[in-house]
Amino acid sequence: MCLICVEFQKQKMTIKEARRALGEMIVGLEGEHVEEIEKMLKAAEEESE
Numbered sequence: 001m002c003l004i005c006v007e008f009q010k011q012k013m014t015i016k017e018a019r020r021a022l023g024e025m026i027v028g029l030e031g032e033h034v035e036e037i038e039k040m041l042k043a044a045e046e047e048s049e
């Protein structure tokens with residue numbers, strides 16, 4: 001869990017904002033967790049279509 005997950009799950013962040021935040025925070029995150037976030041955002045995008 002990181003700030004992106006927490007804010008996104010509380011719906012305080014949109015998919016677009018989460019993607020931007022991920023781009024900014026990617027250096028400080030574990031590769032495995034980045035994949036998890038990407039999966040989470042992808043699923044959310046598919047749901048919103």
Ligand SMILES: [Zn+2]
Pocket residue numbers: 001002003004005006033037
């Ligand atoms: Zn996280």
